Structures are given as structure tokens and as C-alpha cells.
Amino acid sequence: MYIDTHAHLYLDRFDQDRDAMVARAQDAGVKRILLPAIDVPSIHQALALCEAHEGMFAMAALHPSYVKEARPADLEQVAAICDHPRIVAIGESGLDYYWDRSFDAKQQDYFRWHIRLAIEKDLPLILHSRDKKGEETVYRDLVAILKDEREASGTPERLRGIFHCFTGPRWLADTAQELGFLLGIGGVLTFKNSGLDVLVEELDLAELVLETDAPYLAPSPHRGKRNESAYTALVAQRLAEIKGMNVQDVAAITSANAARLFNL
Ligand SMILES: [Zn+2]
Numbered sequence: 001m002y003i004d005t006h007a008h009l010y011l012d013r014f015d016q017d018r019d020a021m022v023a024r025a026q027d028a029g030v031k032r033i034l035l036p037a038i039d040v041p042s043i044h045q046a047l048a049l050c051e052a053h054e055g056m057f058a059m060a061a062l063h064p065s066y067v068k069e070a071r072p073a074d075l076e077q078v079a080a081i082c083d084h085p086r087i088v089a090i091g092e093s094g095l096d097y098y099w100d101r102s103f104d105a106k107q108q109d110y111f112r113w114h115i116r117l118a119i120e121k122d123l124p125l126i127l128h129s130r131d132k133k134g135e136e137t138v139y140r141d142l143v144a145i146l147k148d149e150r151e152a153s154g155t156p157e158r159l160r161g162i163f164h165c166f167t168g169p170r171w172l173a174d175t176a177q178e179l180g181f182l183l184g185i186g187g188v189l190t191f192k193n194s195g196l197d198v199l200v201e202e203l204d205l206a207e208l209v210l211e212t213d214a215p216y217l218a219p220s221p222h223r224g225k226r227n228e229s230a231y232t233a234l235v236a237q238r239l240a241e242i243k244g245m246n247v248q249d250v251a252a253i254t255s256a257n258a259a260r261l262f263n264l
Contacts, residue, residue, distance in 0.1 A: 002251050003032040003258040004229040006164050006184055006211035010045035013215045013226055022053055025229035031055050032264055033229050036092040036126055038063035040077045050086045059091040067110045068103050075113055082121045088262045090118040091126025092164055097138040098130040115149040124261050125161035139172050165213055168199050177207055182257055184211040187219035190238045197242050209258045210235050
């Protein structure tokens with residue numbers, strides 16, 4: 001059994017064949033799917049999918065790239081919906097220095113707010129971070145803010161979650177472990193020359209969970225096409241090759257890691 005810990009299945013790229021796509025995931029052994037939010041409407045779309053499908057769970061947050069136009073009223077709505085029984089995490093939140101650097105300060109403010117919310121609600125926090133190729137500024141800022149908020153909270157042990165779409169560097173994996181976070185491994189692992197295979201070989205499977213980030217970042221041989229949750233199995237297959245293990249063990253260990261984190 002696999003758990004896809006990160007899939008945006010509510011997006012309109014699945015409108016034509018969503019039920020068939022979910023059935024393919026089931027057939028591929030992907031029995032649980034977690035749906036990170038990007039904005040307030042997406043939280044409601046994710047919850048509607050949870051109603052319609054077995055084994056789906058939603059998250060609540062404003063994605064850093066959607067923070068630019070966001071207002072405090074949006075944060076109030078995120079906070080209000082967190083107590084819904086199908087909301088199992090705060091996500092995805094974090095920092096994105098790849099697309100637009102014109103509102104870094106607002107991204108950082110909103111990120112801090114999400115960390116505090118996750119601690120207050122005692123829910124896992126799903127982190128997004130992206131920088132220009134070769135740049136690590138976003139990771140340094142993200143970790144500094146996480147540590148700062150963790151110190152400031154009276155309950156640092158509540159802070160936990162996933163570095164979603166983890167691609168390195170090595171020091172970030174070590175820091176994640178130090179902070180009690182897992183690493184979300186997706187399609188990038190199957191890309192030639194990503195270098196992620198070399199890094200993942202050194203990491204303990206106890207720190208890893210599987211994800212697709214569907215519809216983005218499809219693993220090979222579907223690279224460049226629409227991603228879907230069934231392809232979690234392809235990521236697991238590659239991980240099993242790298243670790244020299246059988247895929248059933250990879251599935252069992254990564255699923256147990258995710259189930260424990262999300263309390264599924
Ligand atoms: Zn995402």
C-alpha cells in the first residue's frame with residue numbers, strides 16, 4: 001500500500017477524467033492521498049473530493065506564490081477550517097523565491113503565521129521551498145524562520161511535518177531531521193542527472209515519504225506530461241532500486257512514516 005502525501009487532484013487539469021484517474025491510483029495500490037491547498041477555494045475543493053472518495057484527506061494553507069494577493073480575511077478562513085475532521089495538516093506553506101521576489105517580506109510574514117497555526121492546532125506543517133537553480137537563499141531563510149518560531153513557541157515538540165518536493169542539498173536533509181521533519185520524495189528522483197539518487201542513497205528510509213505533486217513533476221517515463229497519483233508506484237520503484245530493497249518494503253516503511261505523521 002502506498003500513500004501519496006502530496007497531490008493537487010482538485011485542479012481543473014483533472015476535470016475530464018478525475019474518477020478514472022482516482023481508480024487508476026487505487027489499482028496501483030495508492031490507498032491514501034493527501035491534498036495540499038494553495039488558496040482558500042482549493043481547501044473547499046479538496047474537502048469536496050474527500051467526501052466523494054475513500055482514503056483522501058485535505059490540508060489548509062495559502063501557498064507562498066498565492067500570498068501576493070492574499071488578505072488577512074483569507075488567513076481567518078484558513079484558521080477557521082482547520083478544525084474540520086478531514087483537515088490533517090497545514091499545507092502547503094513556505095517560501096518561493098523562484099517565480100517572484102517582489103513580496104518576500106509578505107511571504108515570510110504569512111509563513112510565520114502558518115507555523116504558529118500548525119503549532120497551535122498541533123497539526124503537521126507541509127513546507128514548500130523553491131529557489132533559482134544553484135541558489136540556497138530560500139532554504140536558509142526557511143530554516144531560520146522555522147527555528148525562530150519554534151523557539152518562540154511554548155511547545156516546540158509540536159512542530160513537525162514534511163519538506164515537500166525535497167531535492168537537496170544534504171545539509172537541508174540533516175536540518176530537517178534535527179527539526180523532526182520528514183522529506184517528501186517525488187518524480188525528480190526518477191530524472192536522469194537530478195543527483196537526488198546519490199543523496200537519497202545516504203538517507204534513512206525512516207525519514208522519507210512518497211509524493212507525486214500531481215499534476216506537476218511526473219516521473220519518467222511520463223516526464224513533461226500530466227502527473228497523477230498512480231505514479232507514486234514509479235517513485236517507489238526507483239527508491240527501491242536505489243536502496244537495493246524490494247518495493248513492498250519501501251511501500252510499507254514510507255506508508256508507516258506518513259500514517260504516523262498524519263495520524264491516518
Ligand atoms: Zn504542491
